[in-house]
Amino acid sequence: MASTSSIASTLRRALLVKVISKPTPSRDDITAVIELTSAKVVEALQAQSMTLYLVEGNQIAFRHVYYAPSLWSADPSKAEGFKANAAKLLELKLPLGQGIVGKVIAEGKPMFFRNTQTQAPMMLSMAQTTGFDVCSMLTVPLQVGALTIGAIQVLNKEPRNGTQCVFSDGDVGLLQEVAEYSAALIQRMLDPKFQPCPEDTAKFIARLTNHPLVTKIEDLTIDENLVTAVGDAIIRREHIFPCSRTSPNSLSVLMTNPLDYARREAFQQATELVIDEISVASAPFIEALVKKHFKNDPAATTTDIDISSVAEVISSAYSGDGSGEIKVEDLENEDSAPVIQLTNRIIEDAYICGASDIHIEPMEKDLVIRYRIDGLCQEKLRLPKQVANGLVTRLKIMCNLDIAERRLPQDGRIVFKKYTKKNIDIDLRVATGPMNHGEKVVMRILDKTKSTLPLPALGFSDENLARYRECIRQPYGMILHCGPTGSGKSMTLYSALGEVNTPDVNIQTAEDPIEYTLPGLNQMQMNRQIGLTFARALRCYLRMDPDIILVGEIRDEETAQIAVEAALTGHLLVSTLHTNDAPSTVSRIGEMGVEPFNISASLVCVCAQRLLRRVCKNCKMPYEPVGREKKIIEEAIGWSGPIFKANAQGCPVCNGAGYKGRVGIHELMVNNEELTNAINKEVEVAELKRIAMRTGMKTLHQDSMLKVKMGLTTIEEALSNVPPDLIK
Numbered sequence: 001m002a003s004t005s006s007i008a009s010t011l012r013r014a015l016l017v018k019v020i021s022k023p024t025p026s027r028d029d030i031t032a033v034i035e036l037t038s039a040k041v042v043e044a045l046q047a048q049s050m051t052l053y054l055v056e057g058n059q060i061a062f063r064h065v066y067y068a069p070s071l072w073s074a075d076p077s078k079a080e081g082f083k084a085n086a087a088k089l090l091e092l093k094l095p096l097g098q099g100i101v102g103k104v105i106a107e108g109k110p111m112f113f114r115n116t117q118t119q120a121p122m123m124l125s126m127a128q129t130t131g132f133d134v135c136s137m138l139t140v141p142l143q144v145g146a147l148t149i150g151a152i153q154v155l156n157k158e159p160r161n162g163t164q165c166v167f168s169d170g171d172v173g174l175l176q177e178v179a180e181y182s183a184a185l186i187q188r189m190l191d192p193k194f195q196p197c198p199e200d201t202a203k204f205i206a207r208l209t210n211h212p213l214v215t216k217i218e219d220l221t222i223d224e225n226l227v228t229a230v231g232d233a234i235i236r237r238e239h240i241f242p243c244s245r246t247s248p249n250s251l252s253v254l255m256t257n258p259l260d261y262a263r264r265e266a267f268q269q270a271t272e273l274v275i276d277e278i279s280v281a282s283a284p285f286i287e288a289l290v291k292k293h294f295k296n297d298p299a300a301t302t303t304d305i306d307i308s309s310v311a312e313v314i315s316s317a318y319s320g321d322g323s324g325e326i327k328v329e330d331l332e333n334e335d336s337a338p339v340i341q342l343t344n345r346i347i348e349d350a351y352i353c354g355a356s357d358i359h360i361e362p363m364e365k366d367l368v369i370r371y372r373i374d375g376l377c378q379e380k381l382r383l384p385k386q387v388a389n390g391l392v393t394r395l396k397i398m399c400n401l402d403i404a405e406r407r408l409p410q411d412g413r414i415v416f417k418k419y420t421k422k423n424i425d426i427d428l429r430v431a432t433g434p435m436n437h438g439e440k441v442v443m444r445i446l447d448k449t450k451s452t453l454p455l456p457a458l459g460f461s462d463e464n465l466a467r468y469r470e471c472i473r474q475p476y477g478m479i480l481h482c483g484p485t486g487s488g489k490s491m492t493l494y495s496a497l498g499e500v501n502t503p504d505v506n507i508q509t510a511e512d513p514i515e516y517t518l519p520g521l522n523q524m525q526m527n528r529q530i531g532l533t534f535a536r537a538l539r540c541y542l543r544m545d546p547d548i549i550l551v552g553e554i555r556d557e558e559t560a561q562i563a564v565e566a567a568l569t570g571h572l573l574v575s576t577l578h579t580n581d582a583p584s585t586v587s588r589i590g591e592m593g594v595e596p597f598n599i600s601a602s603l604v605c606v607c608a609q610r611l612l613r614r615v616c617k618n619c620k621m622p623y624e625p626v627g628r629e630k631k632i633i634e635e636a637i638g639w640s641g642p643i644f645k646a647n648a649q650g651c652p653v654c655n656g657a658g659y660k661g662r663v664g665i666h667e668l669m670v671n672n673e674e675l676t677n678a679i680n681k682e683v684e685v686a687e688l689k690r691i692a693m694r695t696g697m698k699t700l701h702q703d704s705m706l707k708v709k710m711g712l713t714t715i716e717e718a719l720s721n722v723p724p725d726l727i728k
Contacts, residue, residue, distance in 0.1 A: 030189035037152075037182040038064045040208060044178065045138075045171055047154040049130065051089070053101050054142075054150035054186075059093040060101060063150070070158055071132050078131075085131065100139055104151050110140040110176060114166050130155065136166035140175050142183035144194075149187055152179050178207065198282035202256065206280035209258050214281045217289065224293070226251065230271055232294045233423040237352045238267040241286050243279075252277035254286055261618070262660065339390045342383075343398070344420055347443070349380070351426055356445060356486060358428075360395075362388045362438030374613055374662060375486070385437075392432065392439045399430045409433040411528075413513050414443070429513050446515050455495050458488070459664030461706060464698065467670055468607065472496045472574075477604035478567035480554075482579040482588075488611050488664050489576040490515050493550060496574065497521065500548065509550040510537035526552070538562040542569075551575040560592040567602035581700060582606040582669035583688040586679055600671070600679040608667040608700060610721050612713045613659040619651035620644040620658075620711065629715055632724055636705040644711045663712050665703040665722070670696070689727050701725045 034052055042050050048071055052064040065086040072078035097106050104111050115135040126134040134155050142150040152175065157165035181203040184196035196204075199215070206213035214220060223244040227235075230242050240263060241254040251273050255263070258278045268274060346369060350358045355371035362368075367388045369381040383391075396403045398419055399412030414428040429444040455465060471479055479496075481489040494516050497507060501520045512526035512534070522544075524537050534551050535558040541549050542562075553576050554560050567573045579585045585606045589599055622642050625633060634640050646658030654660040669675070669692045678691050693699065698706070702725070704718035 030186060033182070033186050033189055034064045036208065037178070037186070038066055040182075041152060041154060041175065041178055042066055042068070044174055045154055045167070046158040046165075048132075048156035048158055049154065051153045052150065053094075053105070053153070055096070055105060055148070056093070058096050060096060060098075060105065060150075061093050062089045062091075065089050068158060081131065100137075101151050101153060104139045104141050105148050108141050108143055108148050110138070110172055112139075112167070112169075112172055113137045126155070132156075138167045138172060138175060140172070140179045142179050142186065144183050144187045147187075149183060149190070177203075181207065198256075198284050202280055202282040202285070205257055209280070211258050212279045214254060214279045215285065217292070220254075222289075222293075227293050231423050232290060234267065234270045235290055238263045238270070239283070239286060240264070240267045240275075241281075241289050242271075242273075246276040250274040250276035252279070254279050254281045254289070256281065256283050256286065262654070339387060339394055342387075343391060343394045346381070347414075347416060347426075347428065347445075348420065348422065348424060351424055351445060351447070358441075358443040358445070360388075360391060360441040360443075362435060362440065364437055367391070372486070374657075374659065375611060376613075388438050392441055395430060395441055395443075396432070399428075401430075401432070406439055407434055427513060446513060453491065453495055455492075455499060458492055458495060459707070459712075460666055461698070461703060463696075464666050464668045464703070467668055467696075468496075468605070468666075469499070471605040471670060472500055472572075474572060474604050476567060476570045476572055478563065478602045479572070479574045479604050480577050480585055480606045481575075481609065482577045482582065482585050482606060483609045484578065486611070487609050488662075489609065490552075492607070492609065492664070493574055493576065494518065497548065497550060505547045506545060507548045507550070508541045508544060508546040509552075510534050510541065511550070511552040534559045535562055538566060542566060542571075546571055548572045548574070553577070554589075554592070557593040560589055560594050564589075564594050564598050564602045568598065572604075573602075579608070581689070582608040582667045582697070583692055584685045585669075586688060587685055590682070596680050596682050600676040603671045603679075605668060605670045607669075610665050610700060610704075611662040612665060612704060612707060612717050612721055614661040614663050614712055615644055615646050615714050615717070616651060616654035616658055616660045619647040619649075619654065621647050625715065632719070633705050633708065633715070636702045636724070637709065639709060641709070643708050643715060645714050645716070659717070663707060665700055665707060665718075666698075667700040667703065668697060686727055693727070699725050 034054075038050055038052055041047065047066075048068045050064075050066040051062060053060050054063045055061075067082040067086060069079075071082060094102060096102060100111055113136065126137060136157065137153065137155050139151055139153040141148045142152065154167070154175065157167055157171075159165055181196075181200050184200040185204055187194050188196055202215075203213060205211075221244050223242075226242050226245060235241055239256060243252045243254060245251050249272075253267075253275050255278055258264075258280060264275055346358060346360075350371050353371055353373060355373050357372040359370040359372070359377065360367065361370065362385065364385075366385050367383040368379060369383070370377045370379050372378075393403050395414070396410070396412070399414045401410045401412045410432045412430045412432075414430055416424060416426050416428060425447075427446045429446060431442050432439050455469070460468060481492055483489055497509075498518065501507060501518065503520070507521050509521055509523045510526060511523060512528075514523050514525050517523065524532075524540075526532055526534060526537065534553070534555065538549070538551060538559065539562060542565075549566055549571055551559065551563055551573065554563055563573050563575060577585055577588060579588045583606075585608070586599060586603070590596060622644055624642050625640070630640050633643070648658060650656035650658045672695055674691050674695060675688070678688055689699075700722045701718075704713070704722050705715075707713045708715050708718050
């Protein structure tokens with residue numbers, strides 16, 4: 001039965017992706033469900049033969065037929081005969097009500113036959129039909145409530161020690177249980193509108209993953225201190241409930257789906273504990289446990305409100321003529337208006353989903369809410385247009401902006417802990433702007449609980465990492481990181497500062513906003529409303545005995561001039577800039593009014609970067625590139641060979657996306673004598689790029705192709721972010 005177990009294991013994974021993770025399964029998925037159910041039946045009952053029937057109109061169709069290899073082990077020549085018989089049966093259809101299967105489907109009750117004196121004629125008849133001796137037969141209906149959609153029939157248990165084995169009364173109960181939860185999922189394939197109850201789904205998952213099922217709180221041993229230590233924020237975000245420790249560094253947990261590896265990994269990283277034992281429970285059961293253990297938490301009264309339910313209240317309230325405009329004074333009380341609950345739920349839901357940005361976009365007829373997750377925007381909600389002003393006004397109040405000003409862009413910051421009773425410690429960087437259908441709001445989520453990553457984990461190639469580490473240990477000069485918003489510039493700067501942050505070094509930062517709080521750093525939050533700008537902070541820092549200065553962004557001529565001045569007077573200055581690549585950063589600073597000789601004298605290096613989606617390690621597919629793909633890789637890095645592409649169906653690890661996480665690509669331009677001369681002569685950007693490439697710089701495109709070669713990403717993802725180089 002080793003081969004059967006292997007087949008069953010593979011099919012379990014396929015089903016859990018298709019059925020449990022898929023929001024709307026199609027009728028085509030029913031084949032996978034039936035194969036999996038059949039494999040589970042054979043594995044559990046050790047049956048020699050199994051047939052699954054489904055009702056189709058007024059007929060009964062054979063949908064799956066299985067014969068065990070033991071039936072032809074004594075005479076291998078019979079194998080082809082059994083295969084032919086199975087193929088023949090799969091083309092047959094029986095009238096409703098005919099035979100034993102018809103009676104089981106009509107009555108909805110199981111039938112159990114053994115080779116006894118009274119039932120011998122029945123067994124003999126079955127033997128003539130099947131082509132092998134039948135000593136026991138068990139048939140159970142596939143029922144969903146009062147509806148019977150088919151039946152499962154098994155013949156003979158596998159022989160043991162040379163003697164025939166018959167099914168027992170216990171086997172009847174086991175097969176009925178398998179049929180009970182399998183029927184609900186088969187019906188979901190047949191009718192996408194049908195949703196099995198969470199308890200049925202939990203039974204199915206427990207059986208197919210071979211994990212114990214928990215349905216009663218009394219059956220659990222729960223360590224209260226462990227639950228409190230983990231906290232409700234992590235439990236609610238990952239839907240994993242900790243029960244007890246199995247060792248100082250491991251624990252047992254409850255999950256709805258043990259094969260959801262993404263949640264398991266996120267939970268383990270957040271708690272720094274290893275999941276050792278897993279039991280299966282339904283989603284309502286886990287939610288009930290959370291409510292029970294955090295009932296004294298003030299958040300208990302508000303966290304139960306789901307984002308979709310609040311959205312429904314909003315939609316119904318504003319579905320009329322739009323007369324229900326929200327008054328500003330209604331927004332002051334945290335729990336008074338549905339729009340306030342909606343605002344909190346949007347932020348909390350985005351945080352739980354792992355979003356980096358929230359987009360609130362007014363369209364002609366409605367309001368669209370989108371999240372950016374792993375670099376891609378995903379639509380989450382559509383709300384009535386009338387709620388737009390109220391939602392934007394609420395957000396402006398939360399970040400202390402002018403609610404009367406709707407014609408000009410505004411920037412602000414939300415300290416979310418002031419507006420929620422949940423254990424979610426995040427800040428949001430808010431930007432508003434007037435669009436043609438109203439004000440758009442974009443919020444960048446800054447998670448204070450996250451720590452920076454070490455430099456080697458950011459995707460630097462070995463060569464770039466060694467050169468970059470040399471640069472950040474220079475006593476003075478200017479290090480610039482460039483790239484679009486969300487390309488990982490700040491994370492790289494913080495990681496670099498983490499490497500050089502020692503007690504004998506004074507590091508001062510001027511940030512807007514402070515994204516990560518690092519011990520040992522003197523961090524200053526900018527506030528333009530009172531005149532605290534980057535330029536003013538820099539002037540202040542030059543009188544505070546700094547060794548290293550971090551400026552969040554060089555935006556204007558004044559900041560650029562003072563930054564260069566700091567770099568020329570014995571300080572190491574690190575900052576960010578918005579340019580496409582490393583060489584164009586030189587001309588960008590020049591446009592801000594900095595003299596070329598000051599740029600060349602102060603510049604240590606420029607690092608341009610992007611973030612590419614990582615191809616899922618678990619389901620990526622190898623292939624040999626041909627044609628244009630092969631030519632692109634060869635021209636970029638002088639190599640060709642097998643690479644990987646994303647699996648369109650995905651897997652449980654990547655939640656069906658084919659990609660999981662992101663990796664950085666870098667273009668590191670280190671200053672040298674040749675570059676200094678070129679900058680002083682004000683040569684064009686293209687020539688600067690040629691000189692940098694001659695002196696060892698790998699372009700963004702070249703580095704992206706190296707990541708493709710290493711199997712970290714795909715060529716499609718690389719080319720969608722960075723086009724091939726025009727300059728050779």
